[in-house]
Amino acid sequence: QKTIKWRMQTYAGPALAEHVVKPAIDSFNKIAGDRMQIELYFADQLVPTAELFRAMQRGTIDAVQSDDDSMASPTEVTVFGGYFPFASRYSLDVPVLFNQYGLNEIWDAEYSKVGVKHLSAGAWDPCHFATKEPINSLEDLKGKRVFTFPTAGRFMAQFGVVPVTLPWEDIEVAVQTGELDGIAWSGITEDYTVGWADVTDYFLTNNISGAWAGSFFANMDRWNELPDDLKELLKLTMDSSHYYRQWWYWGGEASLRVNGTKMKLTTIPDAEWDQVEKAAVKFWDEIAAESETKKKVVDIFKKYNADMQKAGRPYRYS
Amino acid sequence: MSYELIAILMFSAMMLMLMTGQRVFGAIGFVGAAAAMLLWGTGGSDIPFSAAMKLMKWYPLLTLPMFIFMGYVLSESRIADDLYRMFHVWMGPVRGGLAIGTIGLMVLISAMNGLSVAGMAIGATIALPELLRRGYDKTMVTGVIQAGSSLGILVPPSVVLVLYAMIARQPVGQLWLAGVVPGLMMAGLFVLYIAIRCHFQPRLGPVLPAEERDIPLSEKLSLLRAGLLPLGIFAAMMVPFVNGWTSLVESSAIGAMTAFLAAVLKRRMTREVFETSVRQTLAISCMFMWIILAALGFGAVFDGLGAVRAIEDLFTEQLGLSPWMILILMQLSFIVMGTFLDDTAMLVIVAPLYVPLVQALGFDLIWYGVLYTITTQIAYMTPPFGYNLFLMRAMAPPSISIHDIYRSIVPFVAVMVIALALVMAFPQIALWLPHAVYSK
Amino acid sequence: MPRAIELYVRYVEAVNRRVGRIAMYLIFVLVGILLWSSISKTFFLPSLWTLEMAQFMMVAYYILGGPYSIQLDANVRMDLVYGSWSPRTKAWVDAFSVLFLIYFLGVLLYGGLNSTIYSLEYGERSPTAWRPYLWPIKIVMCVGIGLMILQAVAEFFKDLGRIRGEQL
Ligand code: NA
Ligand code: NA
Numbered sequence: 001q002k003t004i005k006w007r008m009q010t011y012a013g014p015a016l017a018e019h020v021v022k023p024a025i026d027s028f029n030k031i032a033g034d035r036m037q038i039e040l041y042f043a044d045q046l047v048p049t050a051e052l053f054r055a056m057q058r059g060t061i062d063a064v065q066s067d068d069d070s071m072a073s074p075t076e077v078t079v080f081g082g083y084f085p086f087a088s089r090y091s092l093d094v095p096v097l098f099n100q101y102g103l104n105e106i107w108d109a110e111y112s113k114v115g116v117k118h119l120s121a122g123a124w125d126p127c128h129f130a131t132k133e134p135i136n137s138l139e140d141l142k143g144k145r146v147f148t149f150p151t152a153g154r155f156m157a158q159f160g161v162v163p164v165t166l167p168w169e170d171i172e173v174a175v176q177t178g179e180l181d182g183i184a185w186s187g188i189t190e191d192y193t194v195g196w197a198d199v200t201d202y203f204l205t206n207n208i209s210g211a212w213a214g215s216f217f218a219n220m221d222r223w224n225e226l227p228d229d230l231k232e233l234l235k236l237t238m239d240s241s242h243y244y245r246q247w248w249y250w251g252g253e254a255s256l257r258v259n260g261t262k263m264k265l266t267t268i269p270d271a272e273w274d275q276v277e278k279a280a281v282k283f284w285d286e287i288a289a290e291s292e293t294k295k296k297v298v299d300i301f302k303k304y305n306a307d308m309q310k311a312g313r314p315y316r317y318s
Numbered sequence: 319m320s321y322e323l324i325a326i327l328m329f330s331a332m333m334l335m336l337m338t339g340q341r342v343f344g345a346i347g348f349v350g351a352a353a354a355m356l357l358w359g360t361g362g363s364d365i366p367f368s369a370a371m372k373l374m375k376w377y378p379l380l381t382l383p384m385f386i387f388m389g390y391v392l393s394e395s396r397i398a399d400d401l402y403r404m405f406h407v408w409m410g411p412v413r414g415g416l417a418i419g420t421i422g423l424m425v426l427i428s429a430m431n432g433l434s435v436a437g438m439a440i441g442a443t444i445a446l447p448e449l450l451r452r453g454y455d456k457t458m459v460t461g462v463i464q465a466g467s468s469l470g471i472l473v474p475p476s477v478v479l480v481l482y483a484m485i486a487r488q489p490v491g492q493l494w495l496a497g498v499v500p501g502l503m504m505a506g507l508f509v510l511y512i513a514i515r516c517h518f519q520p521r522l523g524p525v526l527p528a529e530e531r532d533i534p535l536s537e538k539l540s541l542l543r544a545g546l547l548p549l550g551i552f553a554a555m556m557v558p559f560v561n562g563w564t565s566l567v568e569s570s571a572i573g574a575m576t577a578f579l580a581a582v583l584k585r586r587m588t589r590e591v592f593e594t595s596v597r598q599t600l601a602i603s604c605m606f607m608w609i610i611l612a613a614l615g616f617g618a619v620f621d622g623l624g625a626v627r628a629i630e631d632l633f634t635e636q637l638g639l640s641p642w643m644i645l646i647l648m649q650l651s652f653i654v655m656g657t658f659l660d661d662t663a664m665l666v667i668v669a670p671l672y673v674p675l676v677q678a679l680g681f682d683l684i685w686y687g688v689l690y691t692i693t694t695q696i697a698y699m700t701p702p703f704g705y706n707l708f709l710m711r712a713m714a715p716p717s718i719s720i721h722d723i724y725r726s727i728v729p730f731v732a733v734m735v736i737a738l739a740l741v742m743a744f745p746q747i748a749l750w751l752p753h754a755v756y757s758k
Numbered sequence: 759m760p761r762a763i764e765l766y767v768r769y770v771e772a773v774n775r776r777v778g779r780i781a782m783y784l785i786f787v788l789v790g791i792l793l794w795s796s797i798s799k800t801f802f803l804p805s806l807w808t809l810e811m812a813q814f815m816m817v818a819y820y821i822l823g824g825p826y827s828i829q830l831d832a833n834v835r836m837d838l839v840y841g842s843w844s845p846r847t848k849a850w851v852d853a854f855s856v857l858f859l860i861y862f863l864g865v866l867l868y869g870g871l872n873s874t875i876y877s878l879e880y881g882e883r884s885p886t887a888w889r890p891y892l893w894p895i896k897i898v899m900c901v902g903i904g905l906m907i908l909q910a911v912a913e914f915f916k917d918l919g920r921i922r923g924e925q926l
Contacts, residue, residue, distance in 0.1 A: 007622060013487075014674075039624065041621070041622070044372065044375075045618075045621060046365075046368075046618050046621065046622050047365075047368045047371075047372070047618070048368070048371055048372045048375050050371070050375070050884065050885050051368055051371055051372075054364075054873065054876055055361065055364065055368065058360070058361040058364055058872070059359070059360030059361035060358075060360070060361030060362065060364050060365060060368070061361070069885065070885060071885075072882065072883070072884075072885040074880035074881075074882065132562075142803075143803050143804060145799075145804050150885045150886060150887065150889070153886070153887035154887055154889075157806075157887060160803070162803065162804045162806060162887075163806070163886070163887035164809065164886070164887075165884075165885060165886035165887070166375075166377065166809075167375050167376075169487045170377070170378075170484075170487065172487070172489065173378075173483060173487065173488065173489045173490060174377075174565075176489040176490075176491050176492070176756070177378075177489065177490055177491055177559070177565050177566040178559070178562040178563070178564060178565040178566070178568075179377070179565040179566070179567075179809075199489075219360075221360075335855070335858065336836040337836065337838070337839055337840075338840070338851050338854075338855040339835045339836060339837060339839070339840025339841075339843075339848065339851060339852070339855070340835065340852070340855035340856065340858060340859060341828075341833035341834070341835055341859065342833065342834050342835060342836065343833060344833075344855070344856070344858060344859030344862055345836075345855075345858070347859070347862035347863075347866070348858040348859065348861055348862040350862075351861065351862045351865040351866070352861070354865070355865065363865055363868055363869055363872075364869040364872060364873070365869070366862065366865050366866045366869055367865075367866055367867075367868075367869025367870045367872075367873055367899075368869065368873075370817075370821075370866070370870070370899060371873070373817075374813050374814075374816070374817050374895075375813065377809060377812075377813060379816065380788070380792070380812055380813070380816055383785055383788065383816070383819065384788075384789070384792075387785055558796075563796075563800065564796045564799075564800075565795075565796075567792055567809075567812065568792050568793070568795055568796040568799075570792075571788070571789045571792035571793050571796075572793070572796065574789055575789055575793065596782050596783065596785065597782055597830070599782075599785055600778065600781065600782040600785070600819070600823045600826065600827065601826075601827045601830045601832035602832060603819065603820055603823070604820050604823045604824050604826075604827035604832060604833075605827060605832045605833050605834060607820035608820065608824060608827075608833065609834075612862070708834075
């Protein structure tokens with residue numbers, strides 16, 4: 001029997017992929033052996049990230065790891081992928097939202113409409129600013145050209161941030177060549193892992209989202225062709241990837257804040273940052289007004305955050 | 319089909335296609351497209367166009383037409399004539415002085431543009447006829463101009479280093495700075511070679527006759543002002559860039575604008591100069607961009623079919639070589655491939671294969687960028703395939719035969735190999751300047 | 759050569775020359791956009807649109823200028839062997855090898871049309887804060903690649919002409 005071969009491209013470059021996806025795919029390949037091999041490609045390696053969705057839909061690439069936002073999925077839920085402002089506070093919020101609050105079903109339905117299988121969503125790191133100049137107030141954010149996600153960029157533009165989108169692998173260079181003043185794309189673990197800590201000096205401890213939401217996707221036909229046991233193995237693989245990231249980021253964020261030497265920490269006082277949180281509530285309503293599906297998702301976010309609030313400590317402290 | 323077989327098949331098909339003399343982008347693009355259609359499976363037909371979208375997002379490529387335009391404005395408007403006079407008068411009294419002055423001229427031209435084309439054009443049109451008229455040895459001066467113009471891609475700004483930076487994902491600013499000292503060192507080695515040769519064989523580079531040297535000091539000093547122009551253009555472009563006020567692509571636009579304004583102010587921007595500069599910029603930019611487009615598509619197919627893994631496996635596992643051996647082997651393979659592959663295509667196809675390997679072997683990618691550029695320069699100059707050779711053949715007066723051109727580069731290539739060896743042995747030659755400037 | 763072919767070559771070359779001559783001035787638009795980018799960054803708030811607009815301009819520049827660059831004979835060939843052939847041999851080989859070029863351009867156009875249809879169907883926007891629609895630039899690319907094919911076919915006819923000793 002012929003070995004099934006998949007090409008999977010991740011949004012992440014090699015240094016980051018080493019943690020967010022590669023260990024899981026290596027395990028998969030070891031176990032599946034001659035029956036199936038997934039060849040992993042990194043950011044922009046076969047196709048540019050913005051073309052990922054289309055390439056997968058057409059079958060040029062069999063599977064993708066990315067958030068919905070960066071790969072520009074033509075779905076109603078795209079805006080919620082990546083960093084939807086203040087939708088999550090901890091990385092455990094993401095799997096709970098998907099598995100217990102009904103996001104899985106909505107995602108599955110939306111992607112089925114466009115010929116793509118939504119396989120599994122997981123949590124990544126929080127969204128902080130890493131900048132060349134210190135950010136101590138909202139005023140300091142004005143006019144800063146920052147690499148960030150499309151939706152996060154749309155949201156932060158009201159505070160004078162100028163969002164710039166470039167190929168992921170070019171960011172470090174772009175900070176050095178002056179194309180960018182900073183990055184609002186990750187937590188401190190990634191800043192150190194991918195080298196951004198070498199080109200920026202300051203890390204803002206306030207974040208606009210507690211955890212990134214990203215997913216694995218596959219071309220619908222390729223998925224349907226898989227035998228059931230390989231489907232099962234792929235699910236376990238993705239869960240092991242999600243689990244790895246849970247501890248890798250959670251531990252990394254704390255450890256580098258305490259022990260990291262490359263970036264100085266700055267903080268915008270809570271009272272001032274409150275403006276941003278308030279703006280997010282407004283932003284949610286704007287998005288909800290755009291369509292029925294979006295309203296459904298926003299309502300779930302609202303319900304979830306209200307529940308967490310009621311549950312009190314340790315779920316929410318304020 | 320095994321990965322090795324695909325790698326061999328695609329490379330030999332490309333070689334064969336290139337041999338037919340079809341346009342390089344057509345030959346490479348065809349092999350990429352055909353392999354995608356035959357071997358990829360579902361969706362393979364989308365890859366060539368997907369490469370076009372990838373190319374669109376490669377923002378540092380915006381500097382390419384800017385630097386090409388700059389080069390054409392500089393050479394077509396002949397605003398470098400004064401510069402040449404400056405070197406001519408100041409260096410005339412020395413044995414081989416005019417040739418040495420030409421190297422100096424080339425260093426300044428290099429600081430104003432990112433390719434070797436402008437240096438070559440200026441050297442061949444201004445310096446070459448003068449040098450021949452003064453009885454300089456034709457083989458020597460042909461070599462001087464080719465070697466000197468090759469500095470264009472090592473001394474910042476440099477298009478080759480921009481391309482390398484995109485492929486290796488390394489900061490352009492650091493790469494440019496890393497090219498400065500090796501570039502100047504190489505210029506110094508050229509000068510040393512000329513001086514020594516002419517010292518022992520004065521007939522190769524006779525001193526100027528006494529009556530020509532008799533120029534009042536005041537006039538000599540006023541000629542130095544010509545040196546302000548390149549300094550001004552270089553500063554207008556590089557100062558805001560290094561300080562982070564403008565980005566790389568913005569700086570290149572400032573450079574293009576400054577060169578254009580300089581030509582207008584010096585009343586050299588005639589209708590004809592304007593037409594030639596604008597038209598040739600389009601022609602050369604199109605040549606580069608279409609080759610890069612085709613090569614990106616080829617590269618994605620090559621990679622997606624597993625051929626890249628095969629080559630990496632060959633170097634690291636199967637041959638069982640030490641990192642330095644692999645590095646030297648890679649440098650040699652560039653020169654060999656330079657004999658049949660167009661230089662831009664070589665950059666876009668081969669560099670993505672080698673860069674991850676270099677990184678995996680633990681070498682510094684900024685340092686490798688400089689090695690890479692010097693090797694590219696050597697490839698530019700070694701027969702039978704090389705831009706500098708082509709350009710020289712097109713621009714040289716009829717008295718200089720193709721054999722003279724081939725012969726002329728021998729000693730200079732030797733000097734470049736020495737420079738390459740020095741940078742390999744002492745990485746600090748390349749690295750101390752970027753480290754000094756960018757150390758946090 | 760049949761009159762239809764002569765007319766084809768003449769018209770295609772005229773159109774491509776005109777399109778290329780217009781595209782060639784886009785270099786100044788490109789300079790303008792990049793200068794505005796640095797000016798707006800220094801004195802006002804940086805513009806959201808400059809980088810992407812410059813990228814679109816660059817693509818239009820080299821894709822639409824492509825056929826004219828073929829007319830200008832700017833595209834390098836490897837002339838190690840080719841250079842030593844007689845004009846007639848060159849014409850024979852060119853007439854054959856240009857078909858490979860046409861094949862490449864055909865695949866490129868096929869991918870481009872698919873991509874453009876997708877853009878129109880889903881109202882695809884660039885995933886950036888400026889969020890421009892992508893169909894305009896994709897249409898420009900398809901038109902440019904289409905013109906490139908027309909030019910390559912004209913080259914084929916010109917090669918046939920050369921084999922028969924006619925200058926088209
Ligand atoms: Na240069
Ligand atoms: Na060569």
